[in-house]
Amino acid sequence: MKTFRFKALAMMVIASMAVVGCSETTKPAPASTGTPTGSSTSAPTSAASKGPQKLAILVPNLPPVFGNFKEPSFQPGVTQHVFPAVETLVGMTKEGPAPTKLATSWEIAPDGKSITFKLRQGVKFHDGSDFNADAVKWNIETIKDKKDELKIITSIDVVDPYTVKFNLSEYSNTLLYHLAWYDGCIISVKSYKGQTPEYIASHLIGTGPYQVESYTKDTKVVFKKFADYWDKGKPALDTLELDLVKDDNTAKNALLSGQAQVWDYVPPKEVENFKKQGYGVNVTPGLIRIGYPDSANADSPFAKKEVRYAIEYAVDKKAIADAFGGGTFTVPQAPAAPNTHIGASAVTEGRSYNPAKAKELLAQAGYPQGFKTSIFSQAATNPELLTALQGYYKAVGIDAQIQIVDAAKMSSLRVEGWKNGILIQGLSTSNANYIQALQTDGPSPSKAKSALVTPEYSALLKKAAQATTPAAQKELSEQMVKLTFDEAVISPITVESRVAVYAPSVQNLDLSAFSIWFWNPGNITLK
Known part of the structure; x- marks a missing residue:
């Protein structure tokens, strides 16, 4: 695993932690295609070519x-x-x-x-x-x-x-x-x-x-x-x-050279540069990046609520949002997206960065020297984000090894469970219905088997789904947000963004405009 080095995060962490280094990791540029890749390149301004109308979208x-x-x-x-x-x-x-x-x-x-x-x-x-x-x-x-x-x-x-x-x-x-x-x-x-x-x-x-x-x-x-x-x-x-196109530099070159007209899942740091060059930019809240500690296993350190609280206090969520979001990420106070999920306002003050508190809680739980664990994730999660988490955990005594798994293995872990580890995944922000997000990505025996599901959680989730009025739905969603926060079965890390950039010739593109998932391909036109 390559060493994570990110200047923005280093500035946010106290010197004694030594979580990260001082220089930003850069990806090697792909072989030259004859197209400039610097900020001086301007967006294509010509209308769509005559003949058949074709649109190419770059996806990861x-x-x-x-x-x-x-x-x-x-x-x-x-x-x-x-x-x-x-x-x-x-x-x-x-x-x-x-x-x-x-x-x-x-x-x-x-x-x-x-x-x-x-x-x-x-x-x-x-x-x-x-x-x-x-x-x-x-x-x-x-x-x-x-x-x-x-x-x-x-x-x-x-x-x-x-x-x-x-x-x-x-x-x-x-x-x-x-x-x-x-x-x-x-x-x-x-x-x-x-x-x-x-x-x-x-x-x-x-x-x-x-x-x-x-x-x-x-x-x-x-x-x-x-x-x-x-x-x-x-x-x-x-x-x-x-x-x-999995490589960001290759995707950027393809868009700038006109080989494609749309790039989806653009790194947030690219947003302002593309805006200056005349490209259209759609931004919507992305997944809430969350961690599922194996709280359902009685012999796991994470079975103790103090440990689950500790891993939240250990992480500087604001530093992560600032470093990786380019101004487009937000800090979750609870496992719900602010300004998106109904009920998210029920928790106004989350577990903010406090490594001393994290160590105190670990000691109370019987782990004064910390313990060893694993971080399970798919390759789609930013590897530098995973390394940042690893560093924050290490600073309070939790030695976490990163394990990147493929889609089949991740599916197996969710259904069959995992031992002494934190499963990294996303919680949907595709719409305002928080209960639907939990039904889709929340803890359950079929979707996150090793995450604790209490009878209280199951009963409230069912009751909230049955709410027939907006007022009742809001009240029960707020109760659900508070319960997930209090139990800390879901560890919120950051609310990501999803960004799509498109050439000026592209019209009526709602990809990443109002939802992380939903779009209407039939509406797209070229001028």
Whole structure:
């Protein structure tokens, strides 16, 4: 593991800690492409070239296969990459769930025990089959028993070809949010039923404005315009492609040289430079970067609440936000995003940086000399952030070894559990519903098995999801925020940002504009 050296953090830490060095780590520049890469390069100003309209978006990750969409192996976290081809039952705007996709309206029964959806008519899948109530029923029934948040759906009735009724064991104010994401994605029944495993693994057939033309593993996915798209006049582009570029310098060069028109997941430090050069910039709150200590294992140091408090006091969250966020990260007081999650204001003063307090708590817990542990994370987490955490923990006596794991191993750790370690992941900020974020990324036996889930937590989570008025939802969400803070089962680190930069020729791009996940590829145009 390379040594973390970050000047901004070093200035924030007392001299005795010796957490970091004094110079900033820089990445080696890629081989020259003949395009200047300095700040003097200006954004392209010419209109889109005549002929077929094509847009290239640079992304840091792609699904390992572009298929297997209803299989347990599919990673819902990359659902955003299928949105050009696949649409959801419920749409999402910055105000919340909206009838902008395949459902044109819905009605919740007075007792909350059913939701009836009216469906958009005249919609075709890319294989020519019809979108209808039978397709919705099959899509939801195929996954509902595998998804905790959908288990409240007891049955689905096809009322008529374009009306479908979800019968519920109980009301949940989070269900519509889930149906706007992976759970609500609708694909062609014909593309699954009766098909070979090889076909299913290599085909993704939806109703979206684009259809998949080709997919090259670890390289790119190319979408072409779907001529029979239901929203007439869209899409304006003939081709949209997602190009996998993991190296920031390579991505920057490709955007500046015009090889691509959009760069998603831009490092925050690049924002001001691109603005000065005339590029458009979309910024939205990203994931809350959190740590899950293995608090459910009785023999773990983290089973003691004092230790869980200590790891929060050990970390200078403001220094991390300043060093890595470029003015776009925020400091969480609790495991909730300020200005995003309903209820986040319930905790106004979190566990601020206090290494002396951290050492005191460790001593009270029986660890005056500290202990050894592990930090588990995927490669997508900034390695310098992980090294900063390692340094902060070391300064109070916790010797943490960083273990980078692949997606399959991370999935295994979440489901099967981990021992004496802190699992680093994200907590969703895709919308304001804090309860939905906990249902998606919070502690549970199926998603973070080694994180403590108390009966009080489970009962309050269920009660908050059943709130039927905004006032009740706010009150119960505030209680949920306070409970997660008091139990410290989730250790908040920073609220990241997600940044997309685009050339002036790109119009109507809402990628990273109002949500970390949701966007509308069919609206994009080039001038």
